[in-house]
Amino acid sequence: MGFxxxxxxxxxxxVPVAVGEWCIENRWAASCGELAVGVGGSADASAELERRMRDAYRAVAALQLRAWNVSAGQIYWIV
Structure with a gap:
């Protein structure tokens, strides 16, 4: 269980708790795929970096959803 x-x-x-707004934008998750942008290497290397970033964002989303789902409500926004 997270903080x-x-x-x-x-x-x-x-009291009822509502999460005002949240987003999966996360520096750690973004850093997992920073090298995927503009990679001059192989398509396989680029695909692997993109997969790592996607997996990282999914992990962040799962952790946040677990925390926010115990609230009475929430608002999600997209960057």
Whole structure:
């Protein structure tokens, strides 16, 4: 259980909690695929970097959803 999930669960014991806005934009996930942009190497290397970035964003989304889903509501926005 992550920190945000614990905080929301604790607050939700007393009041309904709504997450104002959230997004999966994340520096760590973006850095997993930074090399995928403008790679001069093989198509396989580029595809591998893109796969790593996609997997990283999916991991971030899963962690955030787990935390935010204990709230009474949420708003998602796209960058």
């Amino acid at each position: 945000n999930e614990l905080m929301i669960r604790g607050a939700a014991l007393h």
